[in-house]
Amino acid sequence: MSDRPRWSRAQRWSHQLSGAVILAALVSAIAMNRLVSDQGLRFTLYQVHKTLGIVALVLVLWRIGLRWRAVLPEPISPAWQNALSIGTHRLLYGLIFVIPLTGWALISASPLKIPTRIFGLLPLPDMLPTSLPLYLALLKAHAWLGWALGAVLVLHVSGALAHIRDGTFASIWREGKG
Amino acid sequence: MVKCRRSTLMRTALGLVLLTMSTGPLSAAADVLSAAITPANTRIGFTINGIGWPQTKGIFAAFRGRLRVDFANPAKSFVAVKIQAASVDAGGSSITAYIRSSAMLDVAQHPVVDFRSTSVRRTGAQTVALTGLLSFFGAVHPVTFTVRVLSKPGQRPLAFVATGAIQRSAFGFNSGQPLISDTARITIASIGRGL
Numbered sequence A: 001m002s003d004r005p006r007w008s009r010a011q012r013w014s015h016q017l018s019g020a021v022i023l024a025a026l027v028s029a030i031a032m033n034r035l036v037s038d039q040g041l042r043f044t045l046y047q048v049h050k051t052l053g054i055v056a057l058v059l060v061l062w063r064i065g066l067r068w069r070a071v072l073p074e075p076i077s078p079a080w081q082n083a084l085s086i087g088t089h090r091l092l093y094g095l096i097f098v099i100p101l102t103g104w105a106l107i108s109a110s111p112l113k114i115p116t117r118i119f120g121l122l123p124l125p126d127m128l129p130t131s132l133p134l135y136l137a138l139l140k141a142h143a144w145l146g147w148a149l150g151a152v153l154v155l156h157v158s159g160a161l162a163h164i165r166d167g168t169f170a171s172i173w174r175e176g177k178g
Numbered sequence B: 001m002v003k004c005r006r007s008t009l010m011r012t013a014l015g016l017v018l019l020t021m022s023t024g025p026l027s028a029a030a031d032v033l034s035a036a037i038t039p040a041n042t043r044i045g046f047t048i049n050g051i052g053w054p055q056t057k058g059i060f061a062a063f064r065g066r067l068r069v070d071f072a073n074p075a076k077s078f079v080a081v082k083i084q085a086a087s088v089d090a091g092g093s094s095i096t097a098y099i100r101s102s103a104m105l106d107v108a109q110h111p112v113v114d115f116r117s118t119s120v121r122r123t124g125a126q127t128v129a130l131t132g133l134l135s136f137f138g139a140v141h142p143v144t145f146t147v148r149v150l151s152k153p154g155q156r157p158l159a160f161v162a163t164g165a166i167q168r169s170a171f172g173f174n175s176g177q178p179l180i181s182d183t184a185r186i187t188i189a190s191i192g193r194g195l
Helices: A009-035 A039-069 A077-107 A132-163 B002-022 B024-031 B093-100
Strands: B034-035 B042-048 B056-060 B061-069 B078-084 B112-122 B127-136 B139-149 B157-166 B180-190
Touching: A009 A039, A009 A132, A039 A077, A039 B093, A077 B157, B024 B034, B034 B180, B056 B093, B061 B180, B127 B157, B139 B180
Parallel strands: none
Antiparallel strands: B034 B061, B042 B056, B042 B180, B061 B078, B078 B112, B112 B127, B127 B139, B139 B157, B157 B180
């Protein structure tokens, strides 16, 4: 029991950090599109959202790297739950990798040419030439994928909460029995 | 009966006022209003529409100008304003910095917006069509403003609102198009106290 593989400290920290950044990105997206009426604040939220997205992208790359080398904790649930869990995690990794990329692509293609500075400092280069149709298509995809991420996150958190008693939930939060 | 008598009285009074306004050297000075245009008595604002972003509003905070209104002969009226482009303010430091940057207004390259009127034509009891040359973004083009006088005839200060629109493409200012619309609306509200 005690020598079962567990999540490493780096994996736990990167998971928590990634979760906070993704939540902040989702909240800022909803705020800047639907809640805030002040144009100055809305513009600033877009800039904050861009930084959050790039940080989320860096974090997911780090986490994929960690996961690649790690021996994962063995599943302890019924087969159907494991299948659901694996599916959810693959979707999560896919979405949190692709969504920031579509965001980066759309601000690159945008005719607005708003300079992107990560944390207000580091300039982010454009990955695509300016194109209005591409920008509009990417913007739509980015928004839909964002909503999809929200839905998959609900599934992920529900699954975690359903496994409070068997220690699965705790295993990502603290060292020890997992 | 009473109503009828009052309106006759008013008509007579109005007639007298018009008579004194339009004749004699005594009234000539009062027929011309010269006023400074400063941020203290004037507000210069703009609005511009966009796709996927609600209408953007902003103001220019630093400008100086001169206004001369000839009430007896409106065609002799004159307006000139010089605006500091860097004084643009869109209500937030990050959006304002973007508008000032080379991606938009490029205020480092085009620091001054200048307008001087070329013709003034009365179009109604309280309205005037004011045409002038706008020097903006390295180009000069005529722009016509509709000026609506808010204050009553003879009332001081003279309050008015001028509205006009520019086609950005005419000035070569195409930044953000077509997401940001070609038409930018300008509203200038002012109260002119005599000097």
